[in-house]
Amino acid sequence: MKHLIPEFDKLKARFPAGFESSLVLPCVRRIQEDRGYIDDSDIDGLVQYLKVPRIQIEEVLSYYTQFRRKPIGRWHLETCRNVSCSMCGAERLMAHLKGKLGIKPGETTPDGRITWTTAECLGSCGTAPVIVVNDKYHESMSVEKLDALLGGLD
Amino acid sequence: MPGKPLLMTFPVTATSHTLADYRARGGYATLAKALSSMQPGDITKEVSNAGLLGHGGAAFSAGRKWSVVNLNDGQPHYLCANADEGEPGTFKDRWILENAPHLLLESMLISSYALQVRNAFVYIRGEFDVPYQRLAAAIEEAYDAGYFGERILGSDFACDIVAYRGAGSYVCGEASGLLSSLEGKRGYPRNRPPRLTVQGLYKRPTVVNNVETLSNVAGIVANGAAWYKSFGTAKCPGTQLVSISGHICRPGVYEVEYGYPLAKFLYEDCGGMVDGRKVKALIPGGISTKVLTGAEVEGVTFDHQSLNAAGSSVGSGGMVAIGEGTCMVRLLQVMLRFYHHESCGQCTPCREGTGWMHRIIDRIVGGEGRVEDLDRLIDISRWNDGNTICGMGDAAGYATIGILAKFRDEFEYFIANKRSRFDGNLECRRSS
Numbered sequence: 001m002k003h004l005i006p007e008f009d010k011l012k013a014r015f016p017a018g019f020e021s022s023l024v025l026p027c028v029r030r031i032q033e034d035r036g037y038i039d040d041s042d043i044d045g046l047v048q049y050l051k052v053p054r055i056q057i058e059e060v061l062s063y064y065t066q067f068r069r070k071p072i073g074r075w076h077l078e079t080c081r082n083v084s085c086s087m088c089g090a091e092r093l094m095a096h097l098k099g100k101l102g103i104k105p106g107e108t109t110p111d112g113r114i115t116w117t118t119a120e121c122l123g124s125c126g127t128a129p130v131i132v133v134n135d136k137y138h139e140s141m142s143v144e145k146l147d148a149l150l151g152g153l154d
Numbered sequence: 155m156p157g158k159p160l161l162m163t164f165p166v167t168a169t170s171h172t173l174a175d176y177r178a179r180g181g182y183a184t185l186a187k188a189l190s191s192m193q194p195g196d197i198t199k200e201v202s203n204a205g206l207l208g209h210g211g212a213a214f215s216a217g218r219k220w221s222v223v224n225l226n227d228g229q230p231h232y233l234c235a236n237a238d239e240g241e242p243g244t245f246k247d248r249w250i251l252e253n254a255p256h257l258l259l260e261s262m263l264i265s266s267y268a269l270q271v272r273n274a275f276v277y278i279r280g281e282f283d284v285p286y287q288r289l290a291a292a293i294e295e296a297y298d299a300g301y302f303g304e305r306i307l308g309s310d311f312a313c314d315i316v317a318y319r320g321a322g323s324y325v326c327g328e329a330s331g332l333l334s335s336l337e338g339k340r341g342y343p344r345n346r347p348p349r350l351t352v353q354g355l356y357k358r359p360t361v362v363n364n365v366e367t368l369s370n371v372a373g374i375v376a377n378g379a380a381w382y383k384s385f386g387t388a389k390c391p392g393t394q395l396v397s398i399s400g401h402i403c404r405p406g407v408y409e410v411e412y413g414y415p416l417a418k419f420l421y422e423d424c425g426g427m428v429d430g431r432k433v434k435a436l437i438p439g440g441i442s443t444k445v446l447t448g449a450e451v452e453g454v455t456f457d458h459q460s461l462n463a464a465g466s467s468v469g470s471g472g473m474v475a476i477g478e479g480t481c482m483v484r485l486l487q488v489m490l491r492f493y494h495h496e497s498c499g500q501c502t503p504c505r506e507g508t509g510w511m512h513r514i515i516d517r518i519v520g521g522e523g524r525v526e527d528l529d530r531l532i533d534i535s536r537w538n539d540g541n542t543i544c545g546m547g548d549a550a551g552y553a554t555i556g557i558l559a560k561f562r563d564e565f566e567y568f569i570a571n572k573r574s575r576f577d578g579n580l581e582c583r584r585s586s
Binding site for chain 1: 230239240241242243244245248272273279280281282283284314316318319320321322323324335336337338339340341356397398399400401405406407437441472474476480485488489492495496498580
């Protein structure tokens with residue numbers, strides 16, 4: 001994470017003095033964007049940089065669903081299965097995805113390409129069902145659109 | 155359009171979210187007016203007189219919340235817009251963030267002046283990608299134009315703002331959980347008192363308002379409390395952005411003037427139900443509000459008084475229309491799985507209760523339900539109510555009690571016959 005410190009310094013300048021603790025979430029997010037996950041060495045680096053207790057970073061990492069401690073596939077598919085998406089066919093999409101990928105939510109394809117997880121309401125209820133691929137929303141999905149989407153992933 | 159609009163007053167185009175377009179619509183003129191001709195206390199008074207209520211779900215008076223902040227206490231004060239929109243069925247604030255970010259920013263500047271805030275924040279949920287990009291770009295535009303920073307518009311007023319991204323936690327939408335998260339910690343809600351307006355972010359007086367609530371401030375300050383009160387009803391002034399989804403022909407975000415007939419909204423403005431189905435149930439304001447039956451929708455107007463009288467509430471404006479033939483047992487299963495997943499685990503009744511309710515509903519859907527399960531669900535809901543730090547445990551119970559009170563026969567049928575009475579398009583099996 002050391003190469004990100006100039007970016008973190010800029011971020012810090014936007015916060016009032018004494019807000020170092022607040023930087024935990026944005027720094028963790030940036031590290032994950034960079035490395036794909038949070039490594040033990042990143043935690044060491046952040047403890048040193050932000051002067052926050054190590055336990056605070058560990059707690060944050062185990063609490064928020066978006067943060068991860070292990071690498072995942074090149075493509076991260078998230079399917080919303082909350083009320084509105086389920087009412088508009090999310091369960092059917094998930095059954096299709098299960099057949100296509102041969103994995104269950106929470107798993108990665110054996111070739112390491114695709115990781116599939118479920119998500120709770122993503123605020124795409126009016127354009128349900130939604131599938132998120134590497135943070136990008138794909139809305140009003142259908143089985144056909146899902147096939148086209150999967151076909152476009154390398 | 156369901157009544158007169160306050161916020162959705164311009165056509166959405168490829169550039170309508172930009173500073174240039176916002177200025178062309180008269181944007182940031184109200185900030186100039188406030189800084190040049192109004193005292194901070196005048197603004198709070200105007201917001202109080204307007205009767206602006208919180209639009210995030212709790213419907214607490216914005217003016218009363220602001221009035222708690224002592225402008226002469228010598229402490230830093232903070233303002234935070236709650237953009238952690240996560241109540242299932244709700245996507246109205248997303249509309250503001252994507253289409254009117256400068257309206258939010260101008261309103262936050264005026265509010266910051268009123269509350270003598272030097273540092274303001276927008277806490278935006280981590281999954282929102284486009285809304286964050288739009289907001290972040292708007293903040294840069296506003297800084298470049300001199301609306302943030304030192305000596306804003308030549309006055310002594312200075313204000314900075316940070317867009318702070320969450321990372322996937324429903325409970326962070328609760329104001330105190332949000333502030334814990336903004337301190338870089340787990341999003342654990344805090345016991346009140348002390349109120350957040352007394353001890354909030356880093357123990358300093360902090361006002362947390364919903365995105366839509368704040369976005370109404372610019373209009374109120376520009377046109378006055380009396381103007382705002384000319385919208386809506388005498389007891390419930392203003393409008394509410396309603397995001398509607400489910401088995402409805404025209405889902406989306408609508409600005410509904412309080413007092414508008416609910417059935418007219420559903421059948422005329424939103425085009426009625428898919429396949430001409432009847433409304434079986436309506437979740438009026440996010441899944442944590444109690445469901446209304448199709449029959450109950452008739453005669454109700456969309457405002458706090460009418461919806462409260464009907465046993466529900468405006469909530470977060472996240473409306474879900476449920477068509478006839480939908481299995482309510484399976485619908486409740488989706489809801490209880492969600493609450494179980496999102497319980498932060500601090501309070502025993504919620505942590506254990508939501509998991510327990512989830513196991514019971516999974517058992518019922520799996521064909522192994524017991525007759526006593528339904529009373530048990532109600533018992534657990536009641537044990538939660540009022541016994542947790544935040545309202546999430548209560549909400550899981552309200553949703554459960556609301557559905558069981560009106561559709562108990564479906565649950566009894568499911569338990570007795572080990573299958574659903576319906577073949578609706580909610581395809582919800584035993585969850586993993």
